[in-house]
Amino acid sequence: MSATYDIVPFSDLLHRPAVTVGFLDRVRALRLRRRDAGDLALMRVEQLDSEGVVVDFTARLLAGLVRRVDRDAVCAVLPEALPWVVFLPDDDVDEFLTELVAVVQGAASLQNLAPVATLLAQWRHTAEVHADPALLDLLTSEPEGDLGPVPVPEGHPG
Structure with missing residues (x-):
């Protein structure tokens, strides 16, 4: 091949x-x-099964490393796999790693990697916000005054 x-x-x-x-x-x-x-x-089914074995192994390895190895060491090498992680605050990196382990293990057990892709996209977007100070300020600042009533969405019963 x-x-x-x-x-x-x-x-x-x-x-x-x-x-x-x-x-x-x-x-x-x-x-x-x-x-x-x-x-x-x-x-071929053999290829699909082989890839499933690799994904399951990788999920278990990641979970084991996070649980048994110095978590700070895992966080330190995370930017090698996901360079955008450098824009996340330290608390968010810890939360991301916890979510990643749980979602990877769950996705591997279901043999459905879509939840992992979704999680990575969500956290990448969070990093994009933190990378742009103006956008971060816009999204985290409190609005001034009352913005008025919120209209009922179209098609909503009430």
């Missing part, structure tokens, strides 16, 4: 299934490009 994945039109799978699936002999997965919807991925 030389490449990670190839991109092929979804129609190739429909019109030439044996040839298209045969590409899996030289790549880890196929990205099936669709014009009318999101792309799909095609891979």
